[in-house]
Amino acid sequence: MFRFGCALQLQPQHSDQPSQLYARCAVACHHGLRVVRIPPALASPLPAHATAYVREYVQQHRLRLVVHAPFAHISQLIPDMATWVSFFQQLGCADAVIICHVPQLDAPTATLLKRLDPTIRHYLALEHTHHAPDRFGAFTAQVGIPPIFDWQHYHQAAPWPYTPDRTLCEWAARWVTRRPLWHMSSASAHGSPTQHGTVVDSSVVIWLLRSLRTSGHVCDIEIESPAGIAAWTRLRREIQHKAPELIPFIQSGDTHADTQ
Amino acid sequence: MLTLNESTPLILAIVPNQASYDKLINEQQYCVPIRYMATVADVSMLACYMPGWHPTHPRHVTHVARIMSYSIQIRELIWPLQPHHPRATQPYVVLSLTDIEPLTPPIPSPRWHRISIHRTTTGTLARMPYLGHTSLRRRHIAGLPD
Numbered sequence: 453m454f455r456f457g458c459a460l461q462l463q464p465q466h467s468d469q470p471s472q473l474y475a476r477c478a479v480a481c482h483h484g485l486r487v488v489r490i491p492p493a494l495a496s497p498l499p500a501h502a503t504a505y506v507r508e509y510v511q512q513h514r515l516r517l518v519v520h521a522p523f524a525h526i527s528q529l530i531p532d533m534a535t536w537v538s539f540f541q542q543l544g545c546a547d548a549v550i551i552c553h554v555p556q557l558d559a560p561t562a563t564l565l566k567r568l569d570p571t572i573r574h575y576l577a578l579e580h581t582h583h584a585p586d587r588f589g590a591f592t593a594q595v596g597i598p599p600i601f602d603w604q605h606y607h608q609a610a611p612w613p614y615t616p617d618r619t620l621c622e623w624a625a626r627w628v629t630r631r632p633l634w635h636m637s638s639a640s641a642h643g644s645p646t647q648h649g650t651v652v653d654s655s656v657v658i659w660l661l662r663s664l665r666t667s668g669h670v671c672d673i674e675i676e677s678p679a680g681i682a683a684w685t686r687l688r689r690e691i692q693h694k695a696p697e698l699i700p701f702i703q704s705g706d707t708h709a710d711t712q
Numbered sequence: 713m714l715t716l717n718e719s720t721p722l723i724l725a726i727v728p729n730q731a732s733y734d735k736l737i738n739e740q741q742y743c744v745p746i747r748y749m750a751t752v753a754d755v756s757m758l759a760c761y762m763p764g765w766h767p768t769h770p771r772h773v774t775h776v777a778r779i780m781s782y783s784i785q786i787r788e789l790i791w792p793l794q795p796h797h798p799r800a801t802q803p804y805v806v807l808s809l810t811d812i813e814p815l816t817p818p819i820p821s822p823r824w825h826r827i828s829i830h831r832t833t834t835g836t837l838a839r840m841p842y843l844g845h846t847s848l849r850r851r852h853i854a855g856l857p858d
Binding site: 460461462463466467468470471474475476478479481482502505 | 721746749750751753754755756779780781782783784803805
């Protein structure tokens with residue numbers, strides 16, 4: 453079963469943390485998303501009176517919470533990571549993800565990642581950015597933290613042989629205790645090549661989803677697009693039109709079993 | 713300050729009784745059960761529909777307001793005078809409003825009588841001669857460019 457998520461931009465912004473958190477989860481569910489991206493500022497332990505209803509909602513809809521760490525050295529993020537871990541534990545989200553970027557694939561960074569607290573390592577995942585895919589894959593295997601495949605970065609790195617489907621399946625197999633997560637975005641047509649476009653290339657998504665189906669992997673997909681829910685709605689419609697056989701395997705409601 | 717345009721999302725919501733109307737006008741708050749959170753969380757405007765209880769404009773949309781923030785509260789804290797209400801212990805979404813303004817003229821609803829919460833846009837509301845019908849004629853909504 454495949455589950456999707458995307459960034460949400462909600463109005464108005466002047467609300468308290470539990471209400472904003474609940475609203476994000478409710479809006480995501482309403483649009484058939486099960487992966488909910490939480491801004492780092494919201495991912496801190498909830499006050500006691502609010503924990504029950506947020507936890508109940510997250511558990512009831514089996515939402516997967518994802519926090520993207522800001523661009524910084526891992527050592528600078530450790531206090532924040534501890535806060536996010538407390539937040540996930542409070543909500544009972546064992547499959548939540550903290551996504552980090554690794555600026556340099558060097559020995560000191562590897563040592564630091566290996567020495568992190570086991571509870572932080574449980575939630576941590578490293579996102580592929582500008583490195584050569586082979587080198588990044590080897591680094592994540594060395595430090596024992598699952599890699600996040602990012603289509604746009606892989607495509608821009610353009611390695612040879614060019615096998616994003618095989619790389620995705622290999623990296624998905626590295627997620628031992630949690631469901632694999634990968635990022636999907638297409639380059640902006642007007643901005644810089646590294647900028648996310650508003651429209652996601654549905655042909656690529658269909659190709660990769662079929663590869664995952666063939667290899668028997670379940671997966672969560674996070675769409676990175678400034679259009680947010682509009683991009684997801686369009687992508688779902690195009691999948692329905694071009695590859696209707698995949699629709700039963702996309703979990704977008706509570707009626708689907710989560711076991712396939 | 714929020715900038716309005718034709719596609720600014722808006723919820724058209726019922727003010728079910730005098731107590732809700734008083735809360736709306738005096739405390740600038742509007743409350744809905746938490747199951748409506750996904751509907752109200754990402755909208756910026758509220759239009760208030762008055763059903764048959766309203767003495768002067770029954771079945772009319774009479775006010776518009778900007779939504780400044782939302783919070784989740786237990787019903788008995790929102791309505792302390794109704795401790796025995798069947799949903800007294802359930803969480804509600806409280807919308808904090810500002811710039812509540814009467815709609816001139818009010819929009820009648822000759823056909824739709826069972827409105828609870830309906831999502832639309834400011835541009836659509838501004839063009840409605842009556843609920844359930846759109847036309848090119850526009851009425852003025854404060855903050856929305858003509």
